[in-house]
Amino acid sequence: MKAIKFTVLTAITSIGLGIVSYWGTVAIALPPPEDTPEEILRTEIITAARSPIDGKPLTAAEYAQLQAQLQQAPPPKLSPNIRQNIFLLNLRKALLQLFPFLDTLI
Incomplete structure (x- = not known):
């Protein structure tokens, strides 16, 4: 009886840890919603520059x-x-x- 309870407890703990660790990786993999995608930034035309002499805009x-x-x-x-x-x-x-x-x- 103790062996069955231990096996069930081990299985439930393993499944719980697996789900919790999966949720963490999914959240880490996504960028923040306010970030501009890199593809859009590459096509952006830069209209401001800095002077090579004194660094003024x-x-x-x-x-x-x-x-x-x-x-x-x-x-x-x-x-x-x-x-x-x-x-x-x-x-x-x-x-x-x-x-x-x-x-x-x-």
């Missing part, structure tokens, strides 16, 4: 105008002294990656 027309201005007038060039310093810093960085013990000597 621009309209599409202002962004196109700024891009045209940047293509006509290239940014100012760096002085040769600054270019050489940047090159030497990059060379130092590369050497320190190859030879980390040099950092203690410098």
Whole structure:
């Protein structure tokens, strides 16, 4: 009699746990209802942009105008002294990656 009660209790518990765990996975698998589907977001046309110079928000027309201005007038060039310093810093960085013990000597 005890074996039958134990078997019935085990079966009911197993079925209950199975149902509860199934309900949880169904709820987790669905996205929130306020989320916009990715397919709709892909087709959305972006009309706002940010300036590559200072990061201010621009309209599409202002962004196109700024891009045209940047293509006509290239940014100012760096002085040769600054270019050489940047090159030497990059060379130092590369050497320190190859030879980390040099950092203690410098």
